[in-house]
Amino acid sequence: MSKEVVGQSEPMETHGRAKKASRSREMLTALENRVVNLEESVGNMKETFELVEGCTDGFDSMEEQFRDFVLDSLDANGEKVKELLESTAKKLAERDENLEDMVLAMKKEIEELKGKLTIYKVALSNGMLTSRSTDEKRGGNAIGTWEEFQRELKKQFYPQFAEKEARAKLRCLTQ
Structure with a gap:
């Protein structure tokens, strides 16, 4: 087996x-x-x-x-x-x-x-204004513009400016 x-x-x-x-x-x-x-x-x-x-x-x-x-x-x-x-x-x-x-x-x-x-x-x-107002009373013109005021002021304090302005006006008239 x-x-x-x-x-x-x-x-x-x-x-x-x-x-x-x-x-x-x-x-x-x-x-x-x-x-x-x-x-x-x-x-x-x-x-x-x-x-x-x-x-x-x-x-x-x-x-x-x-x-x-x-x-x-x-x-x-x-x-x-x-x-x-x-x-x-x-x-x-x-x-x-x-x-x-x-x-x-x-x-x-x-x-x-x-x-x-x-x-x-x-x-x-x-007193510039007071003198101006007296000018007006006498028949003057009042300052109407700033340029006019400066011109017037220069005329009073710088006489030679007034002469130059007068000459310029004469030149305009003569031309």
């Missing part, structure tokens, strides 16, 4: 070993196929990587060219901006000087006008 059992178990083992060997061969073949596929994929990836690397080399040179172009442009524009700023600063300095001169001239004119105003105030306070 033991032989039978042993005998029966042997063919089973062989049959099982054959199945295991067959499965192992199938697995080995499948693994080999996967390795082949993986090798092909790696080969394809290497080709793609080389193509990409070739493109990036072109990009690197383009990047350097672009960087040089930008730096050159900035340098050129920087020079132009610097010149423009210097020119503007010079013009502003000239305008500042001109404005200072104008302010000084206006201050002088204001001082002159203040002097004239003082003269007018004194003339008014000394």
